[in-house]
Amino acid sequence: MATKYKNITGPNLIKTGPGVLTGIVVNSHTSGTMQFLDGLDITATDVINNTITLGAAERSIGFYDMAFTSGLYVATGGTLDITVYYN
Numbered sequence: 001m002a003t004k005y006k007n008i009t010g011p012n013l014i015k016t017g018p019g020v021l022t023g024i025v026v027n028s029h030t031s032g033t034m035q036f037l038d039g040l041d042i043t044a045t046d047v048i049n050n051t052i053t054l055g056a057a058e059r060s061i062g063f064y065d066m067a068f069t070s071g072l073y074v075a076t077g078g079t080l081d082i083t084v085y086y087n
Contacts, residue, residue: 007083013040014072014084021048021066023085026059032080038068042075054080 003022006014021036032054038046048066072086 003085003087005083005085007081008074008076009079009081011042011076012074014074015068015086016040016071018067018069019072020087021063021068021072021084022087023062023064024060025083025085026054026061027081027083028059029054029078029080029082031078032082033077034080034082035075036063036066037073037075038070039073040071041073044070044073046070048072051077 033051035051036048037044038048048068049063052061074084
């Protein structure tokens, strides 16, 4: 299965249904935060990864093989531009 990707600049539903979060690239940010949830919106209670607060010079973070069942939702704060890779 080919890896898919989605570029986002705010809170976003990446995928519905089961899948795997395979990677994240932080393209740019200003005091950005992100949290990855197994669900369809911000009300999801299954947290894949709790809130990540990016340092001033931080540009990329990688996660690999993080499974989700209901969907992949990314909650964000501050100003950021990230690319999310998933299957």
